[in-house]
Amino acid sequence: MKQITFYLDFISPYAxxxxxxxxxxxxxxxxAVRYKPILFAALLKHHGQLGPAExxxxxxxxxxxxxxxxxxxxxxxxxxxxxxxxxxxxxxxxVACADSGEPNRYVTETVFRHVWLGGHEATDAQRLxxxxxxxxxxxEPIDATVKAQLKAHTDEALARGVFGVPTFAxxxxxxxxxxxxPMLRAYLEGSDAAWFDGPWHAAxxxxxxxxx
Numbered sequence: 001m002k003q004i005t006f007y008l009d010f011i012s013p014y015a016x017x018x019x020x021x022x023x024x025x026x027x028x029x030x031x032a033v034r035y036k037p038i039l040f041a042a043l044l045k046h047h048g049q050l051g052p053a054e055x056x057x058x059x060x061x062x063x064x065x066x067x068x069x070x071x072x073x074x075x076x077x078x079x080x081x082x083x084x085x086x087x088x089x090x091x092x093x094x095v096a097c098a099d100s101g102e103p104n105r106y107v108t109e110t111v112f113r114h115v116w117l118g119g120h121e122a123t124d125a126q127r128l129x130x131x132x133x134x135x136x137x138x139x140e141p142i143d144a145t146v147k148a149q150l151k152a153h154t155d156e157a158l159a160r161g162v163f164g165v166p167t168f169a170x171x172x173x174x175x176x177x178x179x180x181x182p183m184l185r186a187y188l189e190g191s192d193a194a195w196f197d198g199p200w201h202a203a204x205x206x207x208x209x210x211x212x
Contacts, residue, residue: 002030002170003170005036005170006036007167007169008038009037009038009087009091009165010091010112011084011087013077013079013116014165014166014178015165016112016115016116017075017077018166019108021178025184026181029185037095038150038165040087043157043163043164063083067079078117080116080122081119081122082122085122086123087122089128089141090114090128092141092142093111093135093141094108096137097137097138101146101149101152110134110135114127162174164176166178168180168184170184170188175187
C-alpha cells in the first residue's frame, strides 16, 4: 500500500477540489493519505512568488476556472465573500485536532467546506467559533505546540521541494495541482513505470536558458 502525503492550505480552491475529487480519482487503488496543513504564503515567500489572487488578471481567471471545474466535476463550490484571507486560524484548528498535527479526513473536509461552501466570510469570528465547537480539538489552536507543528509541516514541505498546493507526495515524487490527479493515479497503478523511470527524471535536466 502506497502512502500519500497531501500538503494543503484551506485558502486554495484547487486544494479543496482536489480533496473532494481524490477518492474518485483513485477509486479501486490501495493507498493511505496523511493530511498535512501548511502555510501556502510561506511557500510563496520562500520561492519569491505572488499568489494567484495577488495578480489582478490571474485572480479573475482563477475564480472563473475553479467555478467551471467545480461544475464539470460535480463538486459544489461557492466563492467566499473575500479572498485571499488569512488562513492561520483554519490551519491551526485542523492541526490542533490531532496529537500528531495531522488531521483526519473528517476534520479536513469540515474545514474545507467551512471555507468553500455557502459563500460566507471565511474568517468571520462567530463562524470560526462555531467551527471550533463542532470539531472540539484536543488542544487550543493558539497553543505553542500547535503553532510549532504547523511550522514543522511547512518546513518539511519546503525541504521536499513543495512550491504550491495541493501537492501529493509519494515516495520521492511530488504531484502538484488538481490536474495532476490522473498522473498520480498512473504512478500508483505502476502502469507507466518506464515513463516514471525515464522522462520523469529527464525533464529535470533541461538547462535554464535565461534568468530574470
